[in-house]
Amino acid sequence: MTNRMITMPAGVAGAQPVRGRVVKSRWAHRFFTFLAVFGPGLIVMVADNDAGAVSTYTQAGAQYGTHLQWLMMFLLPVTYFVQEMVVRLGIATGKGHAAMIYQRFGKWWGMFSLLDLEIVNFLTLVTEFACINLALTKLGVDPKLGIPLVAIGLVLITVSGSYRRWERTVVILCLLDLAWFVIAWKMHPGGWQVARSLAVPSFPAGGLTADLLFLVIAIVGTTIAPWQLFFQQSCIADKRLRFADIPWARLDTFLGACMTISIAACMMFAGNASRLHGFHFTDPAQMAVDLGTIAGPVLKNAFLLLMINAAVLGTTAISLSSAWAYGEVKGWPHSLQMPFRKARGFYAVYLLCVAAAAAIVLIPGAPLQLIILGVQVLAGVMLPSAIIFLQLLLNDKELLGEYANKPWNNAINWTIIIVLFALSLILAAQVAAPGLFPASDGTN
């Protein structure tokens, strides 16, 4: 294989030299083309297993064992179908999601979506740093030193003025998440148990209680988050993916979905192991310490480092989705390919998000519990509305032409939207009437 400058074939109007890679076989061509496109799908999916996700999945395992594993198999196609729509929209228009809502639905909906996104994202970022704080404390590192260092690292990987550098760094961080498989394997879940829990839907003893319902809603809300729609579309636009890249971008998204769901299942197995050993769940960092007493300090430290990695991935993706969305709506230059001096507003939003969230966590007595509650409520409100806009845009033939949704896409997506609305309304009903569902009796 060689690198050389090539030119577009004759006959193309305005052809300019483009840098290309030359290979001999068709298979090598396919593989390297995939590698060139690979990135946004994996990142958006793996970054979705952020601090909140680690907490939700390990809690699900700690409270209900492997009973909710099947839900992950159900969520795999759901998360893929939603993000696949984003792929088509991003490639066909070359614009971000916020710009699209602003221009096609008008200022009111545009500003509503932007404001909602920015608030939910910021509150989520605070929870990411709260997780880093927790993990650093259990690792014996002073958070007052560790959190600013993590924040500086997050800024440095982004402001280099190279999309490729950022993407490569983040893909490496995503691949580090594969260590969750080692942790799950160390918990000796048993092949038969794994297969059964994933394939056979079951509910824990005690039936549908308020706690179980909340956890199911939290799992769904964690697996499909509003920022993902904005992030992946902007990322695709920034990477300038082409129409011919659609099949590879779909594959990238599908592999990312498989990876994120498998890792989520691993987190549940870790939670289940802690339950089987009689540990009481308080938070994932404490779970790491508890599991460390039976599996050794290496596992404990790996677990805590993976928590930090999850929060770092979540932070960079969520902050970028905020910065891209703000830049798109304001009409500012907004690309990771641009140096700081050419996209000051874009980088300033990213910097501000990271710095403010890190600073809030370091304030003694900050209302973190209230912030976590706020994230759940606002994300619950925003998710159905964000998906409605996505669905309407994907049916916009004027905008997408042949890339618009087919009838079978619509059937699947409207089903997803109805389920999400129903879950949100159940959550709302439970908030309005807390005694609506029976309380858990603790026998799971």
Add this chain to the structure above:
Amino acid sequence: MPATMKLLNNEEFLRHGYDENLDRYVIVHPLDDMPEEKIDIETLGPLPMTRSVKWSLLSLRAYLILMFVLVSYRVLQLAGLFGGSH
């Protein structure tokens, strides 16, 4: 439009990646490639308000108002405005 787009996007070249001059397959990273012509959303203007779009947006407004009322009620309830918190 699709034919023009195909020519401008040079889709055949990218899909098969076969360069006749070199007799080899060519891979071009999206960031190293010429910018593609995309649909210009600015000239399209706002989305036409068909019946389904209108109903979807109306339902969304109703849902958002309902959620706002419920959350406000819960906040006021927690503040003890209705005679004690839960």
